[in-house]
Amino acid sequence: MENPYQTTESQAPSGGVFQQQQGANGISATSIAQSHLYSSKGWVRFISVLMFIYFAFMILGLFGMFALVSQVGGVAILGVLLMLVMTVVLFMLANSLSKYSTAIGRTEISRNPGDLETAIMHQMKFWKLCGILTLIALVMALLSMFVPALAFR
Amino acid sequence: MEQQVNPYEAGQAHQQGYSDPSSEMPVTAAALSALIATKFWVSLVGITMLVIIGLNLISMVFMGSNMRAGVPASMMLVWVIPLIMVVIQVILAVRLIQYGKAIGRLQGSASNQDFERAMEVHTKFWKLTGIVIIVMFALMILTMIVGIASA
Numbered sequence: 466m467e468n469p470y471q472t473t474e475s476q477a478p479s480g481g482v483f484q485q486q487q488g489a490n491g492i493s494a495t496s497i498a499q500s501h502l503y504s505s506k507g508w509v510r511f512i513s514v515l516m517f518i519y520f521a522f523m524i525l526g527l528f529g530m531f532a533l534v535s536q537v538g539g540v541a542i543l544g545v546l547l548m549l550v551m552t553v554v555l556f557m558l559a560n561s562l563s564k565y566s567t568a569i570g571r572t573e574i575s576r577n578p579g580d581l582e583t584a585i586m587h588q589m590k591f592w593k594l595c596g597i598l599t600l601i602a603l604v605m606a607l608l609s610m611f612v613p614a615l616a617f618r
Numbered sequence: 619m620e621q622q623v624n625p626y627e628a629g630q631a632h633q634q635g636y637s638d639p640s641s642e643m644p645v646t647a648a649a650l651s652a653l654i655a656t657k658f659w660v661s662l663v664g665i666t667m668l669v670i671i672g673l674n675l676i677s678m679v680f681m682g683s684n685m686r687a688g689v690p691a692s693m694m695l696v697w698v699i700p701l702i703m704v705v706i707q708v709i710l711a712v713r714l715i716q717y718g719k720a721i722g723r724l725q726g727s728a729s730n731q732d733f734e735r736a737m738e739v740h741t742k743f744w745k746l747t748g749i750v751i752i753v754m755f756a757l758m759i760l761t762m763i764v765g766i767a768s769a
Contacts, residue, residue: 492729577643599662
């Protein structure tokens with residue numbers, strides 16, 4: 466039997482779409498979960514700022530490497546390329562952490578599920594990048610172990 | 619036989635014992651799927667960290683066994699700092715694995731408490747990382763001051 470007093474979608478208050486989504490997965494961020502999230506904002510921002518400072522130092526180092534390449538030539542280009550890749554990756558990590566921190570701040574002010582979603586998306590991007598870098602490092606470590614062993618057989 | 623529904627029964631939120639439902643914020647389906655996608659990467663990083671720490675420990679043990687007996691006390695300090703670092707790294711790696719497990723539980727249960735737990739563990743990870751960085755900076759500055767003073 467249908468409930469004649471049930472609120473229809475069009476009558477639902479603002480945030481009705483999110484209420485429906487909550488019904489789909491049944492999860493909501495309680496005040497405790499929110500306070501945990503908000504308390505991480507400062508630490509995440511601090512680490513991202515440090516990463517940006519380190520990025521600036523790496524840019525300076527890159528200029529030094531460019532000067533070295535102009536003097537030494539050929540072989541040093543590989544070093545410059547490696548450092549360039551590392552600098553770009555560091556910037557991407559710092560940027561995603563910074564965006565995560567900003568999104569947490571926005572969530573704290575607006576209490577909007579959309580901002581919480583953005584925050585979780587940014588932290589996912591950060592960890593995905595960390596994971597991909599870990600995989601690359603693992604593959605390179607394995608190669609550095611096995612390639613010389615195969616070469617000396 | 620058709621199951622009868624009790625219209626006066628407390629809702630899910632009530633059963634879970636929330637004191638202030640008005641302060642709750644819905645976790646959207648997209649946010650949940652992003653969190654679930656984080657699980658694999660976080661677990662991968664955490665487990666890799668543990669493996670690297672294990673390899674470092676093995677190399678430290680080998681180095682220790684190669685050193686002759688009767689090492690001066692000042693040399694013991696050389697071991698203390700890396701050991702403290704190893705302990706901190708283990709805690710960080712465990713926190714990451716715990717975060718992955720909390721997300722896994724959340725995926726299975728869809729419970730607000732598991733979301734709370736995931737947020738709690740993640741926050742603890744960042745807090746510890748931040749504190750470790752501050753301590754390391756303080757130690758670096760202290761070492762520089764001691765070095766300049768003794769020169």
